[in-house]
Amino acid sequence: MNSAEADALKSLVKQQAKTTKTITSAFTQYKHMDFLSNDIVTKGTLHFKAPNLVKWSYVEPFAYSVVFKNETLFINDEGKKSHIDMRSSKLFKQLNSLIIKSIKGDMFDAEEFIIEYYKSGENGLVYFKPKDKKSASFIASFQLTFNKQGDVEIVKMIEPSGDYTKIVFSNKELNNPVSDALFTN
Numbered sequence: 001m002n003s004a005e006a007d008a009l010k011s012l013v014k015q016q017a018k019t020t021k022t023i024t025s026a027f028t029q030y031k032h033m034d035f036l037s038n039d040i041v042t043k044g045t046l047h048f049k050a051p052n053l054v055k056w057s058y059v060e061p062f063a064y065s066v067v068f069k070n071e072t073l074f075i076n077d078e079g080k081k082s083h084i085d086m087r088s089s090k091l092f093k094q095l096n097s098l099i100i101k102s103i104k105g106d107m108f109d110a111e112e113f114i115i116e117y118y119k120s121g122e123n124g125l126v127y128f129k130p131k132d133k134k135s136a137s138f139i140a141s142f143q144l145t146f147n148k149q150g151d152v153e154i155v156k157m158i159e160p161s162g163d164y165t166k167i168v169f170s171n172k173e174l175n176n177p178v179s180d181a182l183f184t185n
Contacts (some may be wrong), residue, residue, distance in 0.1 A: 016150035025172040054119035
């Protein structure tokens with residue numbers, strides 16, 4: 001994209017984010033590893049509630065949920081519960097920050113990434129490459145695909161090896177009531 005197109009995309013995403021208080025969306029996650037002939041496919045639901053509650057609920061092929069809440073990552077693996085203090089894990093903290101910032105529309109201001117803008121058909125494609133060498137040793141780049149309305153449709157996290165995780169969102173609903181109780185784990 002040229003700079004005017006990139007600025008227009010940033011403006012559109014920020015405007016869309018200002019009006020978004022909740023998101024409920026189905027997702028399909030593809031884990032691609034070069035040594036496997038087929039991607040590992042999981043499905044579930046994403047819930048977001050402003051200002052910073054995020055829950056990923058995997059339902060297929062197994063039950064698993066992850067809640068980002070108050071600097072803590074809560075995990076429920078088929079009834080086995082655990083948690084991680086994200087303050088001690090820069091990668092988890094960066095991932096949660098990118099998710100929240102992409103929903104709020106202010107990820108373009110992130111100082112920890114080199115940001116590149118591309119076109120993908122009628123969509124915008126934005127690459128976020130970590131500047132920090134330690135982070136770059138885990139994640140080569142995050143790629144976000146935005147539709148014409150400024151909503152994230154695809155998130156792709158590429159590892160230095162070339163393996164990647166791609167999450168495709170569908171049936172997205174904005175600003176419908178979402179209970180706080182959903183984010184207890």
